[in-house]
Amino acid sequence: MKRFASSPHRSRPPRGPARAWALFVATLLAVAGTQFALAPAYAVSHISVSSTTVAAGETLTIDFNGTADTPRAGAGENFYAGSSSLGSLDALTTIESCGGNTAPCVELAGYGPRVPLGDLAGGEAFSGSITLRVDPETPAGTFVLRYQLYANGGEATANGPTITITNTPAExxxxxxxxxxxxxxxxxxxxxxxxxxxxxxxxxxxxxxxxxxxxxxxxxxxxxxxxxxxxxxxxxxxxxxxxxxxxxxxxxxxxxxxxxxxxxxxxxxxxxxxxxxxxxxxxxxxxxxxxxxxxxxxx
Structure with missing residues (x-):
């Protein structure tokens, strides 16, 4: 009895409506994948402070950096005092100096200082610093230093280190x-x-x-x-x-x-x-x- 070698199994592409549906799904996934790949990372600020303890009447320097997630017009880095009985940051500090700013740094009444950063492109890095002088009459206490890149809504406000203010008179x-x-x-x-x-x-x-x-x-x-x-x-x-x-x-x-x-x-x-x-x-x-x-x- 003559035997014929069997040919290997080959899958055939779908035909008719099934083929059209497969092409549609593949195209949709490709577009979605492209969108996710091109979307820049969400804006995240990072800060460091010269000291977590500062005497009333003395200065505290905050350094910050980050990357804008999307184009942001009129951006600025904001700072706040959270979890504190001392009041808002603008009520207990004044701006001594700032760097990385594109316009004079300002106090936002009832909130705290802002370092203007100008217009940021999507994915553009930013950095700067601000030095604050604690009011000599500030009582001893603590507050959580909060921060935020602000513009077009801005990033969510984040909690930084806890700052302790001492009020031992200078002698x-x-x-x-x-x-x-x-x-x-x-x-x-x-x-x-x-x-x-x-x-x-x-x-x-x-x-x-x-x-x-x-x-x-x-x-x-x-x-x-x-x-x-x-x-x-x-x-x-x-x-x-x-x-x-x-x-x-x-x-x-x-x-x-x-x-x-x-x-x-x-x-x-x-x-x-x-x-x-x-x-x-x-x-x-x-x-x-x-x-x-x-x-x-x-x-």
């Missing part, structure tokens, strides 16, 4: 020290004074003024730069004095042939900023006793 404790030594002899004897001002911190002291008061009629020589003399006083001023730093001034009180007896000098801190919490060390004094033009002692 700089200054200590005043006055030392005196006699420099006696037949030629030009004098009393030598060293006025030292030390900042015990914790903050930098500014606009510091220290005044030394002398007996009436005594003259001053050898005055350090930054100090001035007037009848009966020596005044020394310092623009800044860092935590742990010293400011040293010197001056002399000549001893005349008739200048016998005690010479009492008092030095006092008369001004500084911020608050000095310890007035007990704000003054010092020194007394020198002259027995003759060649003999004197100081204590």
């Amino acid at each position: 700089a404790d200054l200590g005043v020290h006055l030392n005196a030594q006699p420099r006696v002899g037949i030629l030009a004897p004098y009393l030598s004074y060293t006025l030292r001002t030390h900042n015990n911190g914790p903050e930098t002291a500014t606009a510091v003024t220290v005044t030394a008061t002398l007996p009436a009629g005594r003259t001053i020589t050898g005055l350090s730069p930054g100090c001035t003399a007037a009848p009966g006083t020596v005044t020394c001023t310092y623009a800044d004095l860092a935590d742990g730093a010293d400011a040293v001034a010197t001056f002399r009180v000549p001893i005349g042939i008739l200048d016998f007896g005690p010479t009492h000098v008092t030095a006092v801190r008369t001004a500084s900023s911020p608050n000095d919490p310890n007035p007990a060390n704000d003054r010092d004094d020194a007394t020198c006793t002259t027995l003759s033009i060649a003999l004197a002692s100081c204590a």
